[in-house]
Amino acid sequence: MNDVILLVPVLAPLAGAVVYVAFGWRPATSWAAAVSAALVLASGAVLAADVLQHGARTGLFGLVRVDALAAFMLVVVGAVALLAAGATPSWLRGEIAAGRAEPRTATRHSLLVQLFLAAMAWAVMAANVGMVWVSIEATTIVTAFLVGQRRSRAAVEAAWKYVVICSTGIAVALLGILLLDAAASHVPGHVGLDWVELVSAAPHLDPGVTRIAVALMVVGFGTKAGLAPLHSWLPDAHGQAPAPVSALMSGVLLAVAFSVVLRVKAISDAALGLGFARTLLVAIALATLAVSASLMIRQRDYKRMLAYSSMEHLGIIAFGAAAGGPLATAAVLLHVLGHGLVKGVLFLGAGQILHATGSSRIDAVRDLVGRVPVLAGCVGVGVLALIGFPPFSVFASELGIVRAGFGAGLGWATALALVLVLVIAAALVVHTSRMLFARPGAAAEPADEPSAASPTSPDSPGLPAAPDSPASPASPGLTTSPASPTAEPALPRRRAAMPLLLGLLACSALGVTAGPLAAVLDAAAQSLTGAP
């Protein structure tokens, strides 16, 4: 096998981007995104098999290096991207039908998503810390316009915050990289910014400088992963971004940024011992969980609720990384994939709820089970999967992380984290069940529905997603108009639920058995922890 396979994960999305530039977004090209995502996933799988057999591959003049972690992250990127790409065409059609987007917006959306995927794949595979930095910053630039796609006041505000906070965080990481480079340049022999060289030279690095560098890099890349203290961009950006983009940001962007933190931790462990990175990550994880829990309880917007839940899960992942050891690291990686799939499903479901109801406020959504049973089922099951019910993989990985936490002597911290996770789970269930089951006035007249919601809803015309057109067909349309117009929106809705069902199925299959992925997880965990 030659280097071509190393190019596929970057070239496939770039080719997708070229397709959208050349032909625009139309029914024929709407599936190009799915094809490119499938290619990324397939090349990740092929590379993973290859790495397991022959060890890490270096190619393209040493610019690219694929080890077990990189191959696994390619699988994560491809899987979540495929999920999002499967739901994007129907979502875009819904936006266009609702008058919130034009075909031109759809073209730009698809183009930017492809560029985003290319940058993410490059960030995962780059052999050099500097190149990783460049590609992660490039994703900030690309996604800024996706976040601000709607051009409403709230969307522009979210995009501004996103760019300013993420660029600042990533600048902090750059300072860390430069200091690490300075420390490395004083080690005998030529040590550049190559991950492998840095890890092997780590025991000789100056501890004082490395300590500052590691702290800066963890905080900096942690910003992009949605970890405290620079986390405040996350709920705004996830709340305002289009649904497929929220799914991608939650499942891919946060995960890739955290995989960089994992690599930094490997350097830190070798240079400074386990204690430094552990203390830092435990503090960050608990702070992230605390912020997420406190803001989840009284949340009024369901997309923001899901965003805070993403923060929670990244907090759990950071906690698992702090516990360290091969088992915890494997659980962390499994959690990254499981969370990416489930959260992708939920954000895509949230996008469909937004289309069905016209509002992203929890109050405005009632009795989903009665109105859109398939979608409601997907969202309900997805939330159960998210809070760690078996058979979904989140259960297995959370269990692994908790056990590792107690095993690593982090007893009190683990207990505190568990309490916070429980609070968040309770809040999530309460909010979701209100959206799914609560009936304004039980089985009363259907005409009650708008009037019951009226004390809260009509005074919010400034809401970004509330042009009148999408709001009206939802509740009155289903009850008063004749059968034909109601059957029309229902039909694509059922088909649109297919990717959600497949995502949930994949996650539960992963929970029953990791299958061939188990070997990849083990190999990645071992290479990160330095275990034999």
Next chain:
Amino acid sequence: MSEALYVQLLDLAGGALLLTAVVILWRRKLTAIVRVFAVQGFALSLLVAVLAAHENDPTLGGIAVGLLVLRAGVLPWLLRRALAAAGEEQHETRPLVNVAASLLAAAVLVLIAYAVSQPLVELFPSAASTAIPVGMAVVLIGFFALVTRRHALSQLVGFLLMDNGITAVGFLATTGVAFVVELGISLDVLMAVLVLYVLASRMREAFGTTDLDDLRELHD
């Protein structure tokens, strides 16, 4: 270049970096801030040019020229254009922390920068590395400006201050990272500023102002 001249020029450039950072914190008129920012870009490229001359490194000299074009030319030009488009609201009206307190904070930040950079200076004592705390101080002052200013353009300047500081630390602490990486970094900074520039004009469309006080749609 003689050693004494090298050290003097290095100190001059470092001093100019720090002084301009403090002046940016002190001034409230945005046009003046942008002008001072251009001076700082010049000081930064002077710093790199001095290092290049000392080490006889033509690549580093090329980078110094690139920095001069970007940080003293392109970026200030973009900021001025954004200001011209913004019209009359050219004052940082209500910073979260007033000017006197900001200057005091800057003094504290410089002290912190010296304390934090100790291990770096000790690692390889040289004329260049003793200037590292200056770069660190500029980073911290930039971050302070970023979090305490409320005008979109002042925040942008704060971000760019951080970036200048980081670049200075990078060149003082190492002989420079790989050229490809440096190129990527500069491109990314330029792109980020362009994105923010576009967003600022959209903000003006949507809000009628770029005062971030009006950004109150999203909160919990």
